[in-house]
Amino acid sequence: MVRRVALQVHLPLFRQGVTGEEKSPGELVSRVDREAERLLINGLADITPGLPVIGEEAASEDPSLLGALRSERPVWLADPLDGTPHFLDGSPDHAIMLALVDRGQTVFAVVHQPQHGRTYMAERGGGTWRDGVRLHREPADPDNLTSLRGGVLRRFLDPDARQAVERNESRFGDLVPRSKCAGVEYPRIIEGQADFMLFWRTLAWDHAPGALLLSEAGGVASRPDGTAYRADDDRVGLLAAADAATAQAVLRGMGLQEG
Known part of the structure; x- marks a missing residue:
């Protein structure tokens, strides 16, 4: 259909x-x-x-x-x-x-x-x-932040998140996403063309499909507090990543999660 x-x-x-x-x-x-x-x-x-x-x-x-x-x-x-x-x-x-x-x-x-x-x-x-x-998505290398391929969709970042990202972005490689389309970015992570993507606005129709595709392939879609994505949760902040260890490393590396 x-x-x-x-x-x-x-x-x-x-x-x-x-x-x-x-x-x-x-x-x-x-x-x-x-x-x-x-x-x-x-x-x-x-x-x-x-x-x-x-x-x-x-x-x-x-x-x-x-x-x-x-x-x-x-x-x-x-x-x-x-x-x-x-x-x-x-x-x-x-x-x-x-x-x-x-x-x-x-x-x-x-x-x-x-x-x-x-x-x-x-x-x-x-x-x-x-x-x-x-x-199936193989794990990335969370111990080497500069080797991780990913991006940040900055348009909807709130001031605190923006400051945290800007303060820590030098710890990563290029944080510019190839596109601003969830229907492209989630498959890129699954296919191994990227390792993570940080979204801030999390409208359900944008993320419910990709989050399931990613999690069923072995990746994760995680909130900054570490909880898994749910379609009925309209909070801001969502990291799509190759695996749980990479998600945690990226969130901590960006200053969005304590640890």
């Missing part, structure tokens, strides 16, 4: 002059976001009748919809175009993402990268797969 949506919307409209508009300061929405969200909601209604679907664009207009994540029945999260600015700029680094959340825990996830032709899927307890190939 996700691939079909990409064939109907994302692929034919890519690099065809689609423009965006601001839905909030610095946040863009486009025809692709809206059309894809409608098709995803309809498709999920056919596959799992009766389960609520929270689309990013609908929740942006009505944040109260996210209250369903704390209900007693499963709910879908749908991000119809993660990386809208990339899509509008003609970059292939964007994705469609889905997550099925049951009482705060993500139990199933799909991340599809239309232009790269890759589909990642994970089920809780069932591993992470890319187009039928099971993926």
Whole structure:
């Protein structure tokens, strides 16, 4: 269903002059976001009748919809175009993402990268797969911070976190992420192209899919206090990393965790 949506919307409209508009300061929405969200909601209604679907664009207009994540029945999260600015700029680094959340825990996830032709899927307890190939992330080298490849998405850092990162960034190598798209950054860690990524704003549709993919492949998505990510937890701060030891080393190295 996700691939079909990409064939109907994302692929034919890519690099065809689609423009965006601001839905909030610095946040863009486009025809692709809206059309894809409608098709995803309809498709999920056919596959799992009766389960609520929270689309990013609908929740942006009505944040109260996210209250369903704390209900007693499963709910879908749908991000119809993660990386809208990339899509509008003609970059292939964007994705469609889905997550099925049951009482705060993500139990199933799909991340599809239309232009790269890759589909990642994970089920809780069932591993992470890319187009039928099971993926496993090997541990990084947490004892050598300069050898770790990663980045920090700085836009939403609060003043204390920003000061901590700026004070300690010289302990690491280059902290500039390749993209600002969760649907690209989580798979990069899983595939061994990066070792960590620090996010600060943690909207559920951005992180529920990737966090499950990463954890089922052997990595971790950890809050600064060391707790694992949950889709019903809207606190700021989230480190995606190759393994638990790397996550702890990065958080301590950045001054975001005591130790």
